[in-house]
Amino acid sequence: MLSTGGSYSFRVMTYNIRYDTVKDGKNQWSLRKNYLINLIRNRMPDLFGVQEALPNQIFDLQHALSAYRYYGVGKNDGKRWDAAGTRTCTWVKLRDRYSLQIFYHFNTHFDSTVGSSTPIMLTGDFNASPHSDSYRAFITNTIFKDSKNVSEKSHCGPDSTFSTFIVGNPMGKQIDxxxxxxxxxxICPVDVVDRCNLGLIPSSELSWPIACRTLRSEDSRFHVHNGLLDIIRNLRPTKQNELRILLLGLDNAGKTTLLKVLASEDITNITPTQGFNIKSVQSTGFKLNVWDIGGQRKIRPYWRNYFENTDVLIYVIDSSDRKRFDETNQELFELLEEEKLHDVPLLVFANKQDLLNAAKASDITDGLSLHQIRDRPWQIQGCSAYTKEGVKEGLEWVSKTVTKNKK
Incomplete structure (x- = not known):
């Protein structure tokens, strides 16, 4: 969401979790609920619409996902919409705690036989494919658009969202x-979750999560930073006209994801870096090189091979992995003692701030004793490489610091 103070993101997810019935045999709720719960934990949506959930299933979700609260009524409180059975549409009016923007969230489940100035999301199992009359009724001459079709980038995963419990069976239609x-x-990255766990599928239908931001209502525009190009455009020409940034941190800190974000690349498929990645961006006669070096313990001794001529050191920390704070602190201060990195400006990205258990940047500053750093300019910036929050602010600091040092 956007406010006068900046942008904030939230994630939306819809999932027909399939009602609890003994008729499902080995796929009944009691045998698959943990897989579904783990999937939700992995995706960590801020807003989550479910369909076909019975009271005991809501209780299980609430008990396992204590950070969430639910709102909704039972099927008997619904009405018939020219359908074979009773249907409900649950809606809530919400206010974002950061931007104070008010918006609505509607969640429903249509029968298989079947304008506002305030931002609206409508999630659900509609039992209607993109070729059906029901689907077209939603997007033809209405205020709604399919999030899949207006996403900045193509989605990943299968096109369909209907499946059976049997892994390997052909997929059905896209009905969610x-x-x-x-x-x-x-609309940011969109994907269909088709994860299987030990050969089991959490539901007979697949979930459809997206990441999105609401925009300023007064101009209906969202201003996106251009990653590495932002740094170049703010730099003054030098004799070398080349800037070298070194991206380091422990394994699983999110360095490669961050690098792809800086280069405006897709982040849906990330694998651990076994050696190094390099991204080069050139504009207005200036070249910017960013080196991403793998963070596994066996690779760290080779970090020093990349210290030469470094202009900026970006150190990435997994803010949610508190058990490794001591380890990341030791590695960071050993880096700062390296002669080839003497006086090199340091930006610490406290990554994964979108996770509920992430430590705040201020707490990391105190825990890692960053205030003891006195031999170079340094800055810590809370961020999420996944949602891109805080990345722009970190780049702006790099740009200002490098420009100042190059004078």
Missing amino acids: HIFVTSQDFK
């Missing part, structure tokens, strides 16, 4: 959708 008022939302 997230509709948005397109002028109010910027």
Whole structure:
């Protein structure tokens, strides 16, 4: 969401979790609920619409996902919409705690036989494919757009969202959708979750998560930073006209994801870096090189091979992995003692701030004793490489610091 103070992101997810019935045999709720719960924990949506959930299933979700609260009524409180059975549409009016923007969230489940100035999301199992009359009714001459179609980048995963419990069976149609008022939302990476666990599928249908931001209502635009190009455009020409940034941190800190974000690349498929990645961006006669070096313990001794001529050191920390704070602190201060990195400006990205258990940047500053650093300019910036929050602010500090040092 956008406010006068900056942008904030939230994640939306819809999932028909399939009602609890003994008729499902080995796929009944008691045998698959943990897989579904773990999937939700992995995706960590801020808003989560479920369909076909019975009271005992809601209780299980609430008990296992204590950070969430639910709102909804039972099927008997619904109405018939020219359908074979009773249906409900649950809606809530929400206010973002950071931007204070008010928006609505509607969640429903349509029968298989079947304008507002405030931002609206509509999630659900519609039992309607993109070729059906029901689907077209939502996007034809209405305020809604299919989030899949207005996403900045192509989605990953299968096109369909209907499946059986049997792994390997052919996929069905795409019948689950997230509709948005397109002028109010910027749709980030979209994907269909088709994860299997030990040969089991959490539900007979697949979930459809997206990441999105609401926009300023007064101009309906969202201003996106251009990653590495932002640094170049703010730099003054030098004799070398080349800047070298070294990206380090422990394994699983999110360095490669961050590098792809800086280069405006897709982040849906990330694998651990076994050696190094390099991204080069050139504009207005200036070249910027960013080196991402793997963080596994066996690779760290080779870090020093890349210290030469470093202009900026970016150190990435997994803010949610508190058990490794001592380890990352030791590695960081050993880096700062390296002669070839003497006086090199340091930016610490406290990554994964989108996770509930992430430590705040201020707490990491105290825990890692960053205030003891006095031989170079340094800055710590809370960020999420996944949602891109805080990345721009970190780049702006790099740009200002490098420009100042190059004078």
